[in-house]
Amino acid sequence: xSIFKKWRGHSARRPGSGQNARTTMAAPTRWSMPxxxxxxxxxxxxxxMIQSYYRKERMxxxxxxxxxxxxxxxxxNFPFLCYDGDDPxxxxxxxxxxxxxxxxxxxxxxxxxxxxxxxxxLKRPKLFDIDISVCMNCGICAEVCxxxxxxxxxxxxxxxxDRFGGLLLGLGRLAKSADYHMKLRPLEASExxxxxxxxxxxxLAAQAAKDAKAKAAKEATAKAAAxxxxxxxxxxxxx
Amino acid sequence: xxxxxxxxxxxxxxxxxxxxxxxxxxxxxxxxYYHAPEWLVSxxxxxxxxxxxxxxxxxxxxLLSLIERKTLARIQNRIGPNRAGWFGLLQPVADGxxxxxxxxxxxxKAEWFLHLLAPILIVVPSMLALGVIPYGREWVxxxxxxxxxxxxxxxxLTEMAVFMAGWASGSKFPMLxxxxxxxxxxxxxxxxxxxxxGVIMVTGSLSLPAIVEHQGTYHQxxxxxxxxxxxxxxxxxxxxxxxxxxxxxxxxFDLPEGESEIVAGHMxxxxxxKYALFFMGEYLGLFAISGLFITLFLxxxxxxxxxxxxxxxxxxxxxxxIAVIFCHLWIRGxxxxxxxxxxxxFAWLCLxxxxxxxxxxxxxxxxxxxxxxxxxxxxxxxxxPWIILTTIFNRRLAPQTRTYTFAD
Numbered sequence: 001x002s003i004f005k006k007w008r009g010h011s012a013r014r015p016g017s018g019q020n021a022r023t024t025m026a027a028p029t030r031w032s033m034p035x036x037x038x039x040x041x042x043x044x045x046x047x048x049m050i051q052s053y054y055r056k057e058r059m060x061x062x063x064x065x066x067x068x069x070x071x072x073x074x075x076x077n078f079p080f081l082c083y084d085g086d087d088p089x090x091x092x093x094x095x096x097x098x099x100x101x102x103x104x105x106x107x108x109x110x111x112x113x114x115x116x117x118x119x120x121x122l123k124r125p126k127l128f129d130i131d132i133s134v135c136m137n138c139g140i141c142a143e144v145c146x147x148x149x150x151x152x153x154x155x156x157x158x159x160x161x162d163r164f165g166g167l168l169l170g171l172g173r174l175a176k177s178a179d180y181h182m183k184l185r186p187l188e189a190s191e192x193x194x195x196x197x198x199x200x201x202x203x204l205a206a207q208a209a210k211d212a213k214a215k216a217a218k219e220a221t222a223k224a225a226a227x228x229x230x231x232x233x234x235x236x237x238x239x
Numbered sequence: 240x241x242x243x244x245x246x247x248x249x250x251x252x253x254x255x256x257x258x259x260x261x262x263x264x265x266x267x268x269x270x271x272y273y274h275a276p277e278w279l280v281s282x283x284x285x286x287x288x289x290x291x292x293x294x295x296x297x298x299x300x301x302l303l304s305l306i307e308r309k310t311l312a313r314i315q316n317r318i319g320p321n322r323a324g325w326f327g328l329l330q331p332v333a334d335g336x337x338x339x340x341x342x343x344x345x346x347x348k349a350e351w352f353l354h355l356l357a358p359i360l361i362v363v364p365s366m367l368a369l370g371v372i373p374y375g376r377e378w379v380x381x382x383x384x385x386x387x388x389x390x391x392x393x394x395x396l397t398e399m400a401v402f403m404a405g406w407a408s409g410s411k412f413p414m415l416x417x418x419x420x421x422x423x424x425x426x427x428x429x430x431x432x433x434x435x436x437g438v439i440m441v442t443g444s445l446s447l448p449a450i451v452e453h454q455g456t457y458h459q460x461x462x463x464x465x466x467x468x469x470x471x472x473x474x475x476x477x478x479x480x481x482x483x484x485x486x487x488x489x490x491x492f493d494l495p496e497g498e499s500e501i502v503a504g505h506m507x508x509x510x511x512x513k514y515a516l517f518f519m520g521e522y523l524g525l526f527a528i529s530g531l532f533i534t535l536f537l538x539x540x541x542x543x544x545x546x547x548x549x550x551x552x553x554x555x556x557x558x559x560x561i562a563v564i565f566c567h568l569w570i571r572g573x574x575x576x577x578x579x580x581x582x583x584x585f586a587w588l589c590l591x592x593x594x595x596x597x598x599x600x601x602x603x604x605x606x607x608x609x610x611x612x613x614x615x616x617x618x619x620x621x622x623x624p625w626i627i628l629t630t631i632f633n634r635r636l637a638p639q640t641r642t643y644t645f646a647d
Contacts, residue, residue: 038574045573049313058316 073185076152078132079141081174088175089124093149096125100141100150108134109141128174132158133167148192154184256551259295259378263287288380292369300522301331307568314572334515341511348409349508357404357505358513361520364396368527373448375540375553386447387439390531391432394486397524398424401495401505404517408508416504419579420488420495426586427485427492433594434475434482437601438466438535447531451539461545465538469609470617471600474625476536478594480566483528485586488521489567491574492582499576529563530556537563589628596624 052058062069085091096113114126141150153176160166182189257264267284275283305320305327312319320327345351371386373379383389398421405417439445442453456464466472485492496504506517533539537559540552547555577585600617607613 041573042569045314045569048316049310049569049572052313052316059318060316061318063318063321 071154071156073187075154075156076139076142077137077155078135078153078158078169079130079139079150079174080153080155080176080180081128081171082149082151082178082181083175084178086177088171088177091177092124092171092175093147094125094128095123095147095149096121096128097147099144099146103140103144105138105140106134106136108132125171128171130169130174131167132169133163148196151181151185151188256375256377256553258551259291259375259553260288262291285381289370292374292380293366296366296369296523296526297519299526300519301335303522303525303564304334304518305330307571310565310568311572314569338515339512341514343511343513344508346409346508350407350409353403353407354508355513357400357407358509358516358520360400360403361397362516362523364393364400365520365523365527367393369523369530371447372527372530372534373451373539374530374556375551378553379448382448383446385445387435387445387450387531387535390447390527391428394524394527395428397520398428400520404509405505408505410508412502412507413505416495416497416501416507419497419501420505422579423485423492423494423582423586424488426583427482427590430478430586430590430594431482431486433591434478434597435531435535437471437475437597440598440601441466441605447534447539451534451541454538455541457545463538463541463543465536465541467536467538469604470614470621471597471604472536474593474600474621475597476532478590478597479532479536482586482590482594483532484567484570485582487525487528487567489525490571491577493576494579494582497576525564525567526560529560529567532563533559592628593621593625596621 048058082093083091084093096111098111098113101107101109101111108131110127110129110131111125112127114122114124116122137152139152142152158167178189178193182193263284266287267280270280270283308330309319309327320330323329323333345354368390370380371383371389401420401424402417405413405415405420408414438450442450444450444453454463454465458464462468467476484490488495494500494504496506501507506514509517533556540556542548542550542552542555600620603620604613604617607616
């Protein structure tokens, strides 16, 4: 009896029986002309082929060097530095605070603070280098920057034949305008612009308030001084 | 009327009937003008005729390698090669340069002479087979009385070359691929030859031009009397076509070179121009087997309608060849590769019985003399066994569900 069982493949389930696969008959289906499925498949591919000539949505190939697919705002590649206005030197938001330099895990950022002849900080970088052969695209620099200066770029054509100079980006290649940022990631950029504007206004208001306060204080001190002077004069007179 | 027109029939509207034989005729006339000996004239004529066929099909091979990629790309909604030249027309040239400039590696364990001989032996039989096919009314490179026999005899040589390649490479993937190839090609040779027996019975000749001329009449003045339009012929056509796909090692029967399983089968250890020769042999074999398919079943160079005979016969042949080759590409773009057990089971349990049935069907067809009566008798003769075969073997032929007990 057991030999029939073996033929029916029951013992094949037991490991070590020498068979590791058991074939079972396909479930009996309604009879249809054998070979019809082949023609169904042929019809599918024929439809694919014919429609590929007139249906735009079928051909999704982007012919890369000539055409480029629009990149997603979520696409983040190497960092860039943002500047306001038209002048990449004067408008640079970076204050050379070196937070990004310190945070950068692979340490690919190198910053030298610009100073005047007296050694006083000019609050701008003299040198800002990012070695993108070291950069690992983590985006920590962009997250820690308190001055909305450094952001992740959407650039992906960074290949070069010069692997040292060509992959070391200086200020010239890093500085990109706020308009570029707006185009690259409109949501983030508009939020940043709005926040910066509000900050600016707040700062101006605070400045104005401070100025007014200072003025009042000055006036008060002046008044007090005048009074004391007058009092002193009166004293002197009396003396 | 010129001398050439008188020799080869009247002038034709589009391109003359004798155009493909013009180079041969020129060479022969030139040699005769200089009073060359008779054997030299005929030898040179044969050489030029062979050269014409080889050049035509090498050009077609180059073009097909591009068209195949383009068609497959379109089936998969891609664009395909379009970088080299206009619409990628220079792609075959680029491929050729790449192949020629690649390093030719012979493995240390290979038997270098057999390793060198195999790619040559795979191209030569295909070219020999191309020589006997009647391309046009006047364009038959070699008129052989036993053309069909010659075709099959020469065609089997490729199997030897494939096994030679697998054996001489001295490594296991080529060996496995060659073993698969041998089992496949020998199995599919049988239905291929058996299904063409009906044609021989009806025609009463093994000569390919005679087979084509036998299909030259038209029923009711417009319906071509091709072999495919008879019940036994339709059955034989299907069997022959499926077997020819397997003989040409093309998808879905491209097991000998199944990339996903055994790298490239017998071609694994080949590189550079030898590899290109394998490809060339494969494509020339495809042309040859498609040409034979057209000759046997699709009326060869005969026009599909009697009013269209003003178009030269060789143009009709090539139009049919393009259609058949397109079907091959279409099939390649559609079906996945079968497993080796499915392949063998299909050949022995389905194709060979059906091929054998076409022989009595063709005999009865000839006995009755065709016509409505012939249809009524032969259709049940073929259809009932087909239904029985498929209902009995359908569950066996269908992919079975495999339960892997250890892979879970």
